[in-house]
Amino acid sequence: xxxxxxxxxxxxVTEIIGTISLKLSKEFTQASWTLLSIVVFLIMLYSLSYxxxxxxxxxxxxxxxxxxTVLTAALDxxxxxxxxxxxxxxxxxLIVVGIVSLNWSGEAEEEIDYESLQVxxxxxxxx
Numbered sequence: 001x002x003x004x005x006x007x008x009x010x011x012x013v014t015e016i017i018g019t020i021s022l023k024l025s026k027e028f029t030q031a032s033w034t035l036l037s038i039v040v041f042l043i044m045l046y047s048l049s050y051x052x053x054x055x056x057x058x059x060x061x062x063x064x065x066x067x068x069t070v071l072t073a074a075l076d077x078x079x080x081x082x083x084x085x086x087x088x089x090x091x092x093x094l095i096v097v098g099i100v101s102l103n104w105s106g107e108a109e110e111e112i113d114y115e116s117l118q119v120x121x122x123x124x125x126x127x
Contacts, residue, residue: 001054008051008060014044015068020075062102066095 021037028034052060070092076082084092 004051004054007047008055008063011044011048011051012064012067012071014040014047015064016072016075018044019068019072020079023080059102062099066099070095 018037018040021033021040024030025033025037048060048064073084073088073092077084
């Protein structure tokens with residue numbers, strides 16, 4: 001199960017790198033930033049799809065989109081000196097609250113061995 005959460009973490013990191021690279025590509029006029037964004041977005045898609053083999057969809061997508069949004073916003077502040085309004089900060093806090101609640105609700109599902117279920121499905125094993 002751990003390797004699927006590592007893949008999910010990789011998808012979050014590569015989403016952030018790809019999004020920052022996309023901004024730096026200046027509408028695809030900077031070839032190196034454009035190429036980097038394409039490559040890391042492909043890595044992101046693969047690692048997210050790999051994680052979703054076992055991690056419940058609501059948890060995987062919630063973590064991926066929420067953490068990516070919050071961390072990208074934090075980098076936007078530090079790298080590009082953007083300032084946020086109170087409403088934007090409140091929105092980011094609500095995203096974090098949503099991620100935490102998704103993870104708490106998904107804890108009961110972690111008792112299920114999704115990896116073995118995937119193997120059983122592929123082999124058509126029936127009880």
